[in-house]
Amino acid sequence: MEKNKNSGSALARKMAVSLVCGLAAGFAFMILREKLVASGNSGIWQTINDLLFQDITTEGAERALGLFYIIGQLFIKALQLVIIPMVFTSIALAIGSIADTRTMGRISAKTLFWFLLCSFMALALAGCVGYATYSMGLFNAHIEGLTEAAGSTGSNPLNVVLNVIPSNIVTAFGSNNAVLSSVFLAVAVGLSMNVLGESRTSTLRRLLGEVNDVVVVFLNFVVTNFAPFAVFVLLTRTFAIYGIDYLKPALVYVVVTVVLLFVFLLVAYPLVVALGAKQNPITFIKKIANVAVFGFSTSSSAATLPLNIRVCTEDFGVDESIASFVLPLGMTINMDGTAIMQVVATVFIAGCAGYTVTPAQLVVVALLALLASVGTPAAPGAGAVILFTILSGAGFVNDSALLAYSLILAINRPIEMLVTSLNVVGDAVASICVAKSEGLLNEETFNA
DSSP, rough: HHHHHHHHHHHHHHHHHHHHHHHHHHHHHHHHEEEEEEEHHHHHHHHHHHHHHHHHTSSSSTTTOOOHHHHHHHHHHHHHHHHHHHHHHHHHHHHHHHOOOOHHHHHHHHHHHHHHHHHHHHHHHHHHHOOOOOOOTOOOOOOOOOOOOOOOTTOOOOOHHTTTOOSHHHHHHHHHHGGGHHHHHHHHHHHHHHHHOTTTHHHHHHHHHHHHHHHHHHHHHHHHHHHHHHHHHHHHHHHHSSOOOHTTTTHHHHHHHHHHHHHHHIIIIIHHHHHSSOOOOHHHHHHHHHHHHHHHHHHHHHHHHHEEEEEEHHHHOOOHHHHHHHHHHHHHOOHHHHHHHHHHHEEEEEETTTTOOOOOHHHHHHHHHHHHHTTSSTTTHHHHHHHHHHHHHHOSSHHHHHHHHHHHHHHOOOHHHHHHHHHHHHHHHHHHHHHHHHTOOOOHHOOO
16 A cells, blocks of 8 residues: 555645646747747748648648657557456446345446536536626627538437447447446346346356456556656647637637636535545545546646546545446536536637526526537547537527637637546546445545
8 A cells, every 4th residue: 555655645746746837838838829920931830830730631731740749649549458358347346246136226327426516516606607707798709710510410409319329339349439338238238137137147247347447557567658748748738739819709608617616626626525424625636636637738628537447446535336427427428527618618608699697598508518528439639529519409500609619619628627636536426425424435545
């Protein structure tokens, strides 16, 4: 335990240094870009961009090197590689190990309670502040030079219900966007193992356990050895490729959303831990910082899942059976940060497009945001894309709204990074509260 604690502290220090260095380097490159473009030396910046930051998968980037892009993508893909096997094996084993179906039902109910409570708090905060900002006329950006968004992702938010049960078992394991289907299969397998008993499923249990062990070893190796450098690369590239001009038209949206996200992260979550789990909120903030920084840098709840499980079990003392069930489930359906961003963004777009937003419409937007956030893939940038689902459901789809939506897509990457921090921290909060209520929280470990 002491070795794991020292290792975790060392990793936290490295991650903190990487965060600071990545932010500093990113802003330095941003300033360099602005100066080069302003002085007529955009060709020099283009060379730097092709060498370090260019997305080499885009059209016209055939000769670009994109070192930072390649390194960052290799790291993220190494983590995404084992998302489905980790989610499936951890949930199936967690449910399969609970012999008492009443206990399992109780844990599931408590998990959903904490998820919904935090989501309600997030939506209420975003709705109130968003409506107040809209009423003051601050959501009225002058949008110029943007191409109208087609919004091909629009669909009924209830489609997420249809996608829970896959029509083909291969599709559930063939894409990281089908995590909800994998969760359903894992629950079904876990329940079936309970019905059959340990004697008749011993081989399957051993197989799932060994696969899970292999996944954990692989992920610990990747995170411990490569995460700090990858965080630096990802942060530097993110801030370097966004010029200041992109942030000016929607400064109010950016400021309001960032402030709300920080308030919820640093006030609401610690308050839930203090009242719901009766634990020291300061200790919680200190220990969860590592997970929040990692989620911020990768902008992917799925990529952060392994580290979140490790921190919850080793640093907070959450029993492995609780963490293995709550955290993968939370990664798929508990998206507090995404819900906050989507509500504020929807009100901002409505203001830009000249729509009248009433409190009743705001309730509809909040419900749509809750449904849409559940169906949002745990991948970078997914929240802003799924945002069009809410716009369609609320009827905010005129030309001006689509232009404002284009602006959100252009500037939302830094915000999505902070959104991910909230999403993963919210999962940890739920696991701590559930573990405490079940008597499966080691308080000595939590306060160590």
